[in-house]
Amino acid sequence: MPSIDKNNDRATNEFNQYVKPVSLWADAWKRLRRNKMAVLGMWIVAIYMVVTFGAALLPFKSYTEQEMLHINLPPSFKPAGVVALGRLEERKVELEAAITRSGRADLKQDLTRIENEIIQLKGEVDTDPKHKRVYILGTDYLGRDMLARTIYGGQISIMIGLIGTLTAAMIGIVLGSLGGYLGGWVDNLIGRFVDLMYSLPYMLVVIIIMSMLPTGSNSIFVLYIAIAMISWLTISRVVRGQIISLKNSEFVEAARSMGAGSGRIIFRHLLPNSLGIIIIYSTLQFPSFIMNESFLSFLGLGVSAPRASWGTLVSEGVQGMQLYPWRLLVPAVSMTVFLFAMNFLGDGLRDALDPQSKNRN
Amino acid sequence: MTDDVILQVKDLKAYFKLDEGLLKAVDGVSFDLRKGETLGIVGESGSGKSVTNLAIMRLIPSPPGHIAGGEVVFMGDDILKMSDDGIRKIRGNKISMIFQDPMTCLNPFLKISTQMIETIVLHQGLDKKAAKEKAVDMLKLAGIPAPEKRIDQYPHQFSGGMRQRVMIAMALSCEPEILIADEPTTALDVTIQAQILELINELSERLGTAVILITHSLGVVAGMCDSICVMYAGRIVERGTADEIFSDPRHPYTQGLIKSVPRLDKVSTQRLYSIPGQPPNVINLPDCCPFFPRCERAMDVCKTKYPKVAELGDKRTVACWLYGEGK
Amino acid sequence: MSRFIVRRFLSVIPTLFIIVTLSFFLIRLAPGGPFSGEKKLPPEIMANIMRKYHMDEPLVKQYFRYMGDVLQFDLGPSYRYKDQTVNDLIGNAFPVSVMLGTMALGTALLLGTIVGITSALKQNKWQDYAAMSVAVLGISVPAFVVGPILMLIFALKLKWLPTSGWLSSRAGALTLIMPIITLMMPYFAYIARMSRGSLIEVMRSDYVRTARAKGLKESVVIRKHVLKGAMLPIVTYLGPAFSGIITGSVVVEQIFVIPGIGRIFVQSALNRDYTVIMGDVIVYSIILIAANFVVDILYGLLDPRISYK
Numbered sequence: 001m002p003s004i005d006k007n008n009d010r011a012t013n014e015f016n017q018y019v020k021p022v023s024l025w026a027d028a029w030k031r032l033r034r035n036k037m038a039v040l041g042m043w044i045v046a047i048y049m050v051v052t053f054g055a056a057l058l059p060f061k062s063y064t065e066q067e068m069l070h071i072n073l074p075p076s077f078k079p080a081g082v083v084a085l086g087r088l089e090e091r092k093v094e095l096e097a098a099i100t101r102s103g104r105a106d107l108k109q110d111l112t113r114i115e116n117e118i119i120q121l122k123g124e125v126d127t128d129p130k131h132k133r134v135y136i137l138g139t140d141y142l143g144r145d146m147l148a149r150t151i152y153g154g155q156i157s158i159m160i161g162l163i164g165t166l167t168a169a170m171i172g173i174v175l176g177s178l179g180g181y182l183g184g185w186v187d188n189l190i191g192r193f194v195d196l197m198y199s200l201p202y203m204l205v206v207i208i209i210m211s212m213l214p215t216g217s218n219s220i221f222v223l224y225i226a227i228a229m230i231s232w233l234t235i236s237r238v239v240r241g242q243i244i245s246l247k248n249s250e251f252v253e254a255a256r257s258m259g260a261g262s263g264r265i266i267f268r269h270l271l272p273n274s275l276g277i278i279i280i281y282s283t284l285q286f287p288s289f290i291m292n293e294s295f296l297s298f299l300g301l302g303v304s305a306p307r308a309s310w311g312t313l314v315s316e317g318v319q320g321m322q323l324y325p326w327r328l329l330v331p332a333v334s335m336t337v338f339l340f341a342m343n344f345l346g347d348g349l350r351d352a353l354d355p356q357s358k359n360r361n
Numbered sequence: 362m363t364d365d366v367i368l369q370v371k372d373l374k375a376y377f378k379l380d381e382g383l384l385k386a387v388d389g390v391s392f393d394l395r396k397g398e399t400l401g402i403v404g405e406s407g408s409g410k411s412v413t414n415l416a417i418m419r420l421i422p423s424p425p426g427h428i429a430g431g432e433v434v435f436m437g438d439d440i441l442k443m444s445d446d447g448i449r450k451i452r453g454n455k456i457s458m459i460f461q462d463p464m465t466c467l468n469p470f471l472k473i474s475t476q477m478i479e480t481i482v483l484h485q486g487l488d489k490k491a492a493k494e495k496a497v498d499m500l501k502l503a504g505i506p507a508p509e510k511r512i513d514q515y516p517h518q519f520s521g522g523m524r525q526r527v528m529i530a531m532a533l534s535c536e537p538e539i540l541i542a543d544e545p546t547t548a549l550d551v552t553i554q555a556q557i558l559e560l561i562n563e564l565s566e567r568l569g570t571a572v573i574l575i576t577h578s579l580g581v582v583a584g585m586c587d588s589i590c591v592m593y594a595g596r597i598v599e600r601g602t603a604d605e606i607f608s609d610p611r612h613p614y615t616q617g618l619i620k621s622v623p624r625l626d627k628v629s630t631q632r633l634y635s636i637p638g639q640p641p642n643v644i645n646l647p648d649c650c651p652f653f654p655r656c657e658r659a660m661d662v663c664k665t666k667y668p669k670v671a672e673l674g675d676k677r678t679v680a681c682w683l684y685g686e687g688k
Numbered sequence: 689m690s691r692f693i694v695r696r697f698l699s700v701i702p703t704l705f706i707i708v709t710l711s712f713f714l715i716r717l718a719p720g721g722p723f724s725g726e727k728k729l730p731p732e733i734m735a736n737i738m739r740k741y742h743m744d745e746p747l748v749k750q751y752f753r754y755m756g757d758v759l760q761f762d763l764g765p766s767y768r769y770k771d772q773t774v775n776d777l778i779g780n781a782f783p784v785s786v787m788l789g790t791m792a793l794g795t796a797l798l799l800g801t802i803v804g805i806t807s808a809l810k811q812n813k814w815q816d817y818a819a820m821s822v823a824v825l826g827i828s829v830p831a832f833v834v835g836p837i838l839m840l841i842f843a844l845k846l847k848w849l850p851t852s853g854w855l856s857s858r859a860g861a862l863t864l865i866m867p868i869i870t871l872m873m874p875y876f877a878y879i880a881r882m883s884r885g886s887l888i889e890v891m892r893s894d895y896v897r898t899a900r901a902k903g904l905k906e907s908v909v910i911r912k913h914v915l916k917g918a919m920l921p922i923v924t925y926l927g928p929a930f931s932g933i934i935t936g937s938v939v940v941e942q943i944f945v946i947p948g949i950g951r952i953f954v955q956s957a958l959n960r961d962y963t964v965i966m967g968d969v970i971v972y973s974i975i976l977i978a979a980n981f982v983v984d985i986l987y988g989l990l991d992p993r994i995s996y997k
Contacts, residue, residue, distance in 0.1 A: 034380070196706060203935040204953065204972055208714065208965060211957035291830045295939060298832040299954055311832070318836045318943075322844045332833040339828035347824070420900055422892065424812075453902035465894040469993055470916045479912070480902045515992040531902075 031352040038348020044341035067143035081131025164289040167228035172235025180243030276353040283346035368394040373431035388595040401582030404592035454484035457532035463524035467516035503530035522553035594651035763967035774967040785948035792871035800879025808887035826877025835943040852945040930979040
């Protein structure tokens with residue numbers, strides 16, 4: 001009956017203009033773009049990435065160069081020499097007042113020192129280019145530029161986050177899909193192990209591992225491993241669950257009935273269909289890696305000098321926060337903004353890729 | 362005749378604002394329900410039959426949905442204009458509903474007794490003890506064995522068919538004027554479906570309750586309903602008594618539906634008929650007959666304008682250009 | 689039910705055993721010891737110390753000795769604090785940490801559910817957006833940032849609260865405020881988001897539609913039909929939350945100088961005070977296991993669909 005066939009064609013054509021077929025990813029992208037906070041998050045993350053990893057190409061100051069005359073300078077748009085001089089003169093006035101009030105002779109030494117510094121600085125301020133520098137975010141206790149240090153700290157923190165996330169995702173995917181696909185004793189063994197790891201207070205395990213390291217070893221590398229080693233648990237559980245539910249679905253049955261082998265089924269059918277959820281969990285885990293790393297660095301068990309991460313910077317900042325609050329606030333705020341953006345991006349991705357998610361919270 | 366009409370739905374419209382556009386789930390539906398009558402509303406999934414009935418109860422999830430117009434006159438009052446308190450006095454009391462999936466429609470965390478008693482206490486002002494007795498009676502009527510014991514159990518301890526019986530008992534416990542049954546048998550085993558339909562039929566007759574039976578299966582309405590509305594893409598395309606619809610279907614869609622029901626009385630070697638194509642996505646639908654892409658008798662006018670509803674006699678209407686002014 | 693509890697209780701024993709064994713060997717394998725950091729000791733004194741702590745014995749023998757002691761609830765002497773046993777150290781610190789942890793979790797639970805429920809009921813209104821932005825902030829800002837910033841503002845600048853200490857006589861309960869806020873922030877935020885999401889999901893569920901169709905008032909629908917189902921996921925979250933609070937308290941105790949087990953843990957990790965680390969790990973594991981245990985039982989009591997057979 002050709003007329004019916006023709007009608008059939010028309011049925012798909014007539015209303016096609018209203019129901020455009022879109023791929024899952026294009027659809028997800030559309031949903032993500034509509035989520036303003038997620039888009040904002042994406043931009044912030046992108047800017048951080050460009051700035052931290054392009055830092056070498058951008059006109060930033062050295063993060064290691066120390067300048068004794070520039071110690072603990074507050075954030076300012078004026079040249080460093082002017083700021084430092086202003087502060088010394090303030091200090092001089094204070095000291096003089098204190099001396100006339102108490103008549104303490106020991107303060108005289110300080111006064112002479114300051115007067116000498118003022119003379120030295122006045123001599124240099126117009127000639128030495130280093131006093132022309134502008135520290136818009138201030139300097140730290142060794143006279144290093146806070147902006148450069150924060151960018152460098154971000155580089156390390158973000159790197160640890162990235163490598164940790166990738167490693168954890170790899171381990172999680174391999175073990176999760178093995179357990180989920182093979183089932184039986186393999187699944188049991190992995191499951192038991194995951195359960196055991198879950199019942200450990202896991203940051204404490206990292207602390208133990210970090211404390212065991214001989215001092216001076218390459219702590220960043222060990223930190224990557226230590227954090228990744230225990231962070232694959234959730235991903236592996238999620239992947240396992242996803243694989244199990246997909247394993248028995250019709251399309252996998254169909255592939256199997258056409259003679260596809262296990263490897264092909266896992267890599268061509270199961271994993272691509274689990275990709276969304278893997279991306280979601282990885283994005284949400286990324287900030288927690290950074291937090292964990294900084295947490296350890298804060299306790300003095302993570303990245304050690306001369307290297308610095310956001311956590312190290314915050315912990316350095318805490319030391320003098322009453323007098324020099326910018327030393328705490330600059331790295332703390334930079335880090336928080338990044339984590340905030342990452343979390344919004346992660347939430348947005350989850351809503352976009354998994355709109356029916358039962359895991360939203 | 363008109364005085365025993367208890368529910369009058371006039372030009373009811375329920376729209377959903379979605380990201381993709383405006384979804385006119387129900388777009389100008391009108392029908393009457395008489396006392397004690399059983400009305401079947403038939404249509405494919407997505408045709409708006411469930412939304413019509415949620416709109417009658419004002420239970421459309423909002424946002425994204427809202428009632429965009431029309432009247433629902435129940436015993437002289439327009440439900441759509443009532444206060445929230447007013448509509449709550451009707452829900453579960455004068456008009457009650459049972460839903461498609463009995464597995465998810467009972468609260469899994471509360472005992473059957475709690476769920477039944479709260480309705481009876483609320484609407485009938487009985488104390489808890491009397492309400493419980495009433496609930497047990499209703500369960501017995503609904504064919505639950507040992508209702509005194511089972512009433513203190515949780516929903517998960519019941520089978521699907523038994524849960525639907527509980528739902529029916531709960532819905533009828535205040536002896537409502539109207540029972541809206543939204544695909545009450547779709548989620549059940551075939552053997553149980555007939556029992557549940559029989560139960561609805563029997564209890565509604567006994568209590569004098571009118572029934573609106575929503576279903577996608579003509580087979581279900583055939584045995585049970587006095588009159589039938591056929592819905593397509595948010596509108597009623599044909600309306601009439603069960604006899605008229607089955608013996609003399611007018612709309613090509615109804616004709617197609619009836620042709621596609623397997624029949625035992627005619628031995629046939631032909632393949633079972635099926636309507637070609639898919640039901641349309643009703644988002645941003647243009648002004649046209651939404652059925653024309655699938656219609657074997659489509660004409661040019663069908664593509665440009667929605668057909669006028671042709672009155673073919675008492676309560677018999679059809680919305681198709683083949684009838685009335687178009688011809 | 690009681691059989692479930694007994695069985696569940698017995699299943700804890702191998703887990704604990706594995707944890708203790710693993711951490712024992714892990715720590716012993718580490719290079720350097722508790723006495724290697726100080727200035728070089730004469731070999732005979734070193735040998736004396738080693739003998740005193742049985743560190744000259746073969747590893748396996750040390751292990752069995754340690755296990756035997758642990759079974760008698762003796763966690764051994766501290767290598768660093770010469771006069772104190774691990775039992776003393778942890779015994780003094782344990783109540784402090786438990787108090788801090790439970791108060792933080794309790795506050796997080798209370799505030800989190802209140803904010804979550806409000807947010808769900810005002811869905812997509814400004815209250816919702818405000819609450820959820822605060823929640824993301826709470827999740828994003830680490831404790832070691834919140835703590836110092838709170839301290840900077842409220843203790844150092846405004847001088848409303850004491851900077852540190854624990855229930856010391858003069859400041860009293862005021863010392864608790866900042867540590868509790870710092871510790872509870874992420875869990876409060878998470879619980880708020882979770883309860884909001886779960887509440888919204890349940891409000892859309894079929895059985896809540898049934899409840900509305902029965903003519904119940906919206907407030908009754910929420911109270912009787914929504915809340916219980918919506919709060920169940922929160923109960924499952926309490927296990928992980930408790931474990932997170934324990935870890936978090938390590939940092940908070942450090943910042944606010946609170947004499948709890950977290951502080952001891954970090955000190956001993958920095959000092960390689962093995963017996964103390966081990967003791968701490970054991971105590972932490974027991975707390976965690978006990979928390980999960982309680983959560984399981986609680987869940988079973990709340991959800992009638994779960995039966996312990």
